[in-house]
Amino acid sequence: MHNLPLYQVDAFTDTLFGGNPAAVVPVPEFPSDKLMQRIAAENNLSETAFVVIRGKGKFDIRWFTPTTEVRLCGHATLAAAHVLYRSGGQDLDKLRFKTKLAGTIVVSPDTDEGGYTLSFPADKPRKIKSSKKIRGALAGLKPQAVYEGTDDLIVVLKDQSQVESLSPNHHVIAKLKHRGLTVTAPGDKVDFVSRCFYPALGIQEDPVTGSAHTALAPLWAKELKKKKLTARQLSPRGGRLYCEVRGKKVRISGQAITYLAGQILLDRL
Structure with a gap:
């Protein structure tokens, strides 16, 4: 071979x-x-x-x-x-x-x-109700809103500090009927921040997740009423992304x- x-x-x-x-x-x-x-x-x-x-x-x-x-x-x-x-x-x-x-x-x-x-097909998540299982995954933290994307559940939290301090229940996340769980909030120095968890895929926390931003960018573009957004993923390694929503496409740089x-x-x- x-x-x-x-x-x-x-x-x-x-x-x-x-x-x-x-x-x-x-x-x-x-x-x-x-x-x-x-x-x-x-x-x-x-x-x-x-x-x-x-x-x-x-x-x-x-x-x-x-x-x-x-x-x-x-x-x-x-x-x-x-x-x-x-x-x-x-x-x-x-x-x-x-x-x-x-x-x-x-x-x-x-x-x-x-x-x-990178130009991706936009993933426009739909709003759904929270549940006891989702709150359990968030270790009891109350979400501001919950969305369902093609691959992941997306939970909007109050602010960046909640995203930074979150200690999620990976055992519960692994049992969700989705690829993983993304938490997000408005950023202090960028338009929005996030963290992504995929324990069912063998990834406790992903350092920087481009695919998650195909859903996060349309969500925040609608919320903030702007097409060009700056983003930061708050993992220990960290990463910065530049996103632009163009109709059915999301550009991530x-x-x-x-x-x-x-x-x-x-x-x-």
């Missing part, structure tokens, strides 16, 4: 050891699902992205947590774009990533800021920096 290249990239940051680390594995064709899952478990990062080059600027992409494949991942797509662009794609003005279930994600290098802008480049030695299997 051939060895595979492996990159580890810190996404939604311009500083090593910040943002959200993702593994990127370029492959000539996707390996078996079993092997990709084993590689993702071995990497033990929130996401490992596998990328197949299909043509100039055209790619297929799939994402795996340590325990399962997911429908959509923003930070690992940003990491993949960073690797591909820095590995010889500097002449490309757009990179198109075809996914299994989330359509095509378009990424454009932002040469002025040294980052990248951020930077990335490569931490590691190496090989997966599959010839030993």
Whole structure:
């Protein structure tokens, strides 16, 4: 079996050891699902992205947590774009990533800021009633509002300090019938802040979650009556995102920096 290249990239940051680390594995064709899952478990990062080059600027992409494949991942797509662009794609003005279930994600290098802008389908969450289980997940904290997105439950809290101090019940979150739980509130120095929890996927708290902002940006754009928003994810590593709602699309911008480049030695299997 051939060895595979492996990159580890810190996404939604311009500083090593910040943002959200993702593994990127370029492959000539996707390996078996079993092997990709084993590689993702071995990497033990929130996401490992596998990328197949299909043509100039055209790619297929799939994402795996340590325990399962997911429908959509923003930070690992940003990491993949960073690797591909820095590995010889500097002449490309757009990179198109075809996914299994989330359509095509378009990424454009932002040469002025040294980052990248990702264009996603907007996920406009619907308001639902709170429940005893949701309050249990929040360790008894009272939500201001609760929304249901395509993947996650979203709970709006009173202010940034409530988001920062929250100690959620991961056992209850893991039993919710959703990918995970996002908590959010107006920010002190940005438009909104958030934290994201995915214990059912093997991720207690995700450092920075691009996919969650495909729902958070439309929610706060409507609430704040503005299309361009600044966001901060308040995990210990932290990350900054710039969001813009354009009709049925959400544009999310951020930077990335490569931490590691190496090989997966599959010839030993």
